[in-house]
Amino acid sequence: MPEGRKLTIEQIAMAVTLPSSTIHEAAGRIGALPAAIKPVAQGMTVCGPAFPVKGPPLDNLALHFGIDEAQPGDVIVADVSGHYEGGYFGEVMCTSARARKLGGLVINGCVRDGNELAQMGWPVFSRGFAMRGTLKDPNGDLCINERIAIGEVIIEPGDLVVGDTDGVVVIPKAAAPKVIEASIKREANEVETMELLAKGETTLVKMRGWERR
Numbered sequence: 001m002p003e004g005r006k007l008t009i010e011q012i013a014m015a016v017t018l019p020s021s022t023i024h025e026a027a028g029r030i031g032a033l034p035a036a037i038k039p040v041a042q043g044m045t046v047c048g049p050a051f052p053v054k055g056p057p058l059d060n061l062a063l064h065f066g067i068d069e070a071q072p073g074d075v076i077v078a079d080v081s082g083h084y085e086g087g088y089f090g091e092v093m094c095t096s097a098r099a100r101k102l103g104g105l106v107i108n109g110c111v112r113d114g115n116e117l118a119q120m121g122w123p124v125f126s127r128g129f130a131m132r133g134t135l136k137d138p139n140g141d142l143c144i145n146e147r148i149a150i151g152e153v154i155i156e157p158g159d160l161v162v163g164d165t166d167g168v169v170v171i172p173k174a175a176a177p178k179v180i181e182a183s184i185k186r187e188a189n190e191v192e193t194m195e196l197l198a199k200g201e202t203t204l205v206k207m208r209g210w211e212r213r
Contacts, residue, residue: 048103057083080109087112
């Protein structure tokens with residue numbers, strides 16, 4: 001990882017308990033990756049420091065390098081240069097990534113072997129499934145553990161990645177401690193609100209000043 005602040009084990013442990021939508025809101029509504037990126041199986045979650053990779057269309061060599069170079073707990077965040085109709089990752093690569101104790105995969109593209117990936121349980125978030133095979137061009141334009149962009153979000157090595165059923169959010173590592181703290185407070189406030197709603201209050205209970213005129 002390039003020099004700079006790293007997420008601590010304690011910060012990761014706190015972040016893993018927080019919903020992606022809460023983190024997104026607490027951070028000032030930043031960091032949301034495209035809504036099309038979802039877990040390949042219901043209930044999958046992912047949390048850890050980002051290991052960004054990017055490769056040419058229909059080429060998955062960057063992912064192979066990512067699996068080889070990432071550290072345990074790292075979440076590979078991959079971009080495929082806008083060509084989504086390919087199966088960039090499947091059962092074979094997942095077997096390796098899981099054995100190396102990587103934290104998961106978030107890919108702005110498709111994967112294949114959907115049933116097998118779901119059964120393996122290792123966190124994979126993608127745009128969907130595609131059977132089309134990919135190439136491995138050693139002379140291709142590859143980015144390995146360097147800054148990439150997915151949609152409006154810039155992903156740097158070591159940034160905080162959190163994903164669940166709602167989607168995936170990426171928070172700059174320097175901002176992550178304050179965002180985690182704000183997220184915990186937001187969750188506590190929601191618990192208080194839910195208790196009031198359970199007693200018969202309406203959702204306007206904490207929106208004073210929003211009464212209809």
